[in-house]
Each structure stands twice: as structure tokens, then as C-alpha cells.
Amino acid sequence: MMAPRRMPELLCPAGTMEALKTALHFGADAVYGAMKRFGLRAFAGNFDEAQLREAVALCHARGKKFYLTMNVFPFDDQMDDFVDAARTAAQIGVDAAIVADLGAIVTLRREVPQLPIHVSTQASTVNAAAVNHYRELGCQRVILARETSLERIGKLIQSTPGMEIETFVHGASCMAYSGRCLLSAALNGRSGNQGECSQPCRWQYAVMEQKRPGEYLPVSEDENGTYIFSAKDLNLMPLLPDLASAGVASLKIEGRMKTEYYVATVTGAYRRALSLLAEGEDAFRAALPSLMAELNCASHRDSDTGFLLGAPQNPGGAEGFHQDREFIARVMEDTSTGKSAALMLKNRFYAGDELELMTSSGIVPVKAVPFLREKTGETLDTLGIAGEIIRMDLPCAVKEGDLVRGQVRNHRR
Numbered sequence: 245m246m247a248p249r250r251m252p253e254l255l256c257p258a259g260t261m262e263a264l265k266t267a268l269h270f271g272a273d274a275v276y277g278a279m280k281r282f283g284l285r286a287f288a289g290n291f292d293e294a295q296l297r298e299a300v301a302l303c304h305a306r307g308k309k310f311y312l313t314m315n316v317f318p319f320d321d322q323m324d325d326f327v328d329a330a331r332t333a334a335q336i337g338v339d340a341a342i343v344a345d346l347g348a349i350v351t352l353r354r355e356v357p358q359l360p361i362h363v364s365t366q367a368s369t370v371n372a373a374a375v376n377h378y379r380e381l382g383c384q385r386v387i388l389a390r391e392t393s394l395e396r397i398g399k400l401i402q403s404t405p406g407m408e409i410e411t412f413v414h415g416a417s418c419m420a421y422s423g424r425c426l427l428s429a430a431l432n433g434r435s436g437n438q439g440e441c442s443q444p445c446r447w448q449y450a451v452m453e454q455k456r457p458g459e460y461l462p463v464s465e466d467e468n469g470t471y472i473f474s475a476k477d478l479n480l481m482p483l484l485p486d487l488a489s490a491g492v493a494s495l496k497i498e499g500r501m502k503t504e505y506y507v508a509t510v511t512g513a514y515r516r517a518l519s520l521l522a523e524g525e526d527a528f529r530a531a532l533p534s535l536m537a538e539l540n541c542a543s544h545r546d547s548d549t550g551f552l553l554g555a556p557q558n559p560g561g562a563e564g565f566h567q568d569r570e571f572i573a574r575v576m577e578d579t580s581t582g583k584s585a586a587l588m589l590k591n592r593f594y595a596g597d598e599l600e601l602m603t604s605s606g607i608v609p610v611k612a613v614p615f616l617r618e619k620t621g622e623t624l625d626t627l628g629i630a631g632e633i634i635r636m637d638l639p640c641a642v643k644e645g646d647l648v649r650g651q652v653r654n655h656r657r
Contacts (some may be wrong), residue, residue, distance in 0.1 A: 259500035271515030415498025479547035505571035592628035
């Protein structure tokens with residue numbers, strides 16, 4: 245194995261301002277998010293113009309980057325608004341726009357030349373000729389199609405020196421080629437290529453014979469149903485050394501529709517993994533079992549390595565989502581050791597529970613004790629009202645943005 249080049253950028257999802265702050269707190273080098281239009285996650289929180297200014301300012305104040313997803317496929321009657329939005333983004337100072345459509349790329353290079361362009365995975369780029377063409381158009385980075393194998397990624401990078409190559413490493417995967425799917429548009433009029441996908445690939449399906457209406461036959465046996473289109477989640481944690489050695493510039497985590505707890509868990513795990521890998525591959529390999537266990541603490545579906553090592557596994561999804569830990573509370577302010585910490589409650593817990601404090605430097609075990617309900621001044625052993633502020637003594641210093649998690653009571657394990 246070749247010695248790793250410089251460590252790749254860790255690029256994390258920011259579907260909301262809370263998720264953005266969480267990603268930065270837990271070690272993202274860069275985040276990606278959308279404005280209210282022109283991104284392929286129309287039902288994420290996304291950012292209006294004022295929020296985008298705040299988001300970019302937060303990133304730049306920490307020496308981090310903000311990439312704006314503008315990866316819809318705009319029709320002619322949308323292009324003027326698309327360009328206007330890009331001009332606004334450039335003025336605000338986003339570090340790049342992520343664009344999929346070839347016409348949109350050409351138009352933005354002409355009309356907003358100061359705005360760096362990253363070619364979206366939706367462009368389905370799988371070969372060096374395409375990457376070099378995008379370079380000629382003035383693009384800085386290409387996010388490869390998820391169908392590209394590790395061997396092909398390495399050879400492609402060698403054939404495109406100086407061009408940044410990004411690849412997804414974690415999160416949900418689409419059953420269609422690079423997400424170019426028409427199921428949602430055909431079944432309920434919500435186009436995935438316009439950011440409105442309703443994920444019909446996750447629905448249950450059966451077969452009905454024409455002369456036997458109403459008799460639904462399972463495609464395969466499973467007590468939970470049949471999910472013949474549903475791809476497994478992607479998890480490339482074990483292959484980080486190979487991706488770094490191949491020269492991948494940026495490792496991307498999917499999840500702009502996911503919670504801040506998901507973002508914290510996955511970002512923290514990959515940040516620690518890359519830090520260990522920078523020390524040496526032996527350190528990374530020794531910690532790999534615990535890193536994989538950490539990823540299981542957030543809500544996830546069964547995973548595989550996608551196309552990186554060959555064909556992905558059979559469709560999955562009938563087993564649904566599961567997680568090993570539950571989001572309990574968010575720390576609202578910095579507090580020194582021995583002081584009562586202000587926590588915004590997310591899920592019920594009980595005094596005596598074994599909890600875990602999620603910090604930017606790792607996971608710290610803590611035991612829950614009776615706490616003060618700030619609203620009423622009561623001392624309680626439990627409370628189940630999300631959004632309430634409580635104060636609880638913790639044995640260590642905490643920082644605003646740290647999270648508390650515990651045993652799963654409200655979600656499927």
C-alpha cells in the first residue's frame with residue numbers, strides 16, 4: 245500500500261443551522277448546504293439569504309469552508325433565477341457551488357466567474373476524460389459517481405493531476421445511477437431531480453397477477469416486507485486508508501435530512517478516524533472496531549461498501565432503522581468542572597442512567613443525577629418534555645454544542 249498523501253478534507257452535511265454548528269463542533273473541515281431553492285434536498289431546513297450569510301461567517305471564523313449545493317437540473321425558465329442565486333452566493337462568500345447540470349456549469353462560469361464550481365455526483369462522472377473536460381470549463385473539483393470502484397478512483401486521480409476528487413464515504417444511497425431517479429416523479433409528482441424525492445425506493449412492494457386482482461405475492465420472503473429497490477447505506481470507514489492513499493481530496497458524509505445527533509455521531513467518528521490515520525495506519529486499525537461501534541450509535545440502516553470493492557450487496561431495508569444510543573440533551577453553554585450544566589432536553593432519561601457526553605475530543609461516560617427543571621425550580625429524577633432547559637451536575641467541563649446521549653427508549657434499537 246502506498247503511503248498516505250495529505251489527509252483528505254472531511255465534508256459534512258448541514259441541512260439546518262443546528263446541524264452546521266454541530267458539524268463544525270465535532271470536527272468537520274467543511275460543510276455543504278443549500279439555499280431555499282436549487283438544491284436536491286428541498287425538504288431539508290436549508291438557508292435563506294440571511295441564514296446563509298450567518299452560516300458562511302460561522303465557517304470562515306473557524307477556518308472552515310461552506311459549499312453551496314445548487315445541483316438541481318434547471319429548465320430554461322429557471323436559469324435566470326438560478327444565476328441570480330449564484331451571484332448572491334458568490335457575494336456572500338461561499339467557497340464553491342456544487343452544480344450538476346452541464347448547461348448550468350457553462351452559464352455560471354460565464355455569468356459568475358468568481359464563483360468556484362464543484363461538479364456534483366449527480367453529473368455521474370466516472371472517467372478521466374469527463375474530469376479533464378470539467379477542468380477545461382474552469383471547475384475545481386469533481387464529486388465522483390458512487391458507482392466508481394476504488395481501483396478506478398486511484399487510476400482516475402493519477403490521470404487528472406491537480407484536479408480535486410471528492411467521494412462519498414457514508415450515508416444513504418440511491419438505487420438509481422448517481423441518484424438520477426424518476427420513481428418519485430412518476431408515482432407522486434415529486435421529482436428527485438428537483439430536490440423533492442419522496443424515497444419510493446424505501447416503500448414495500450409486492451407482485452400482483454393480472455387475473456388475480458387484490459392478491460399480492462411477495463417477491464421474496466421477509467416478515468417485514470419486500471424492499472426490492474432499496475439500496476443499503478454506505479459505510480467506507482474501514483477503507484479510509486485506501487481512499488487517502490489513492491489521493492482523494494475530500495470525503496463526503498451524506499445526511500442533509502438527518503438530525504444534529506446523527507451529524508455529531510458520524511462527524512466525530514470520522515474526525516477521530518482521520519486523526520488516528522494521520523498518526524499511522526496501525527493506530528487507525530487498532531481503533532477501527534470502536535469507530536465502527538460508534539457509527540452504530542446513530543440511526544442507520546444496514547450498510548455495505550457500495551461499489552467501492554465491486555457490486556454492492558443485495559437490496560436491504562426491510563429491517564428498517566436502528567441505533568444503539570439515543571439523543572438525550574444538548575449542552576447550551578460552556579461550564580467548568582464541578583458546575584451545573586445547562587442542558588436542552590431532547591428525550592426522557594432518569595437519574596441513575598448511565599449516559600455519555602459527546603465532546604469534540606471524544607466520548608465521556610457520565611452518570612445521571614437528580615437535576616433542576618429551570619422553568620419551575622423543581623428538582624426531578626426524570627422529565628420527558630423536549631425543549632425544556634434543565635441543570636444537572638456533570639463531573640467534567642463541557643462546551644456549548646456538546647451532546648448527551650443514553651440508552652434507547654424512544655427509537656428502535
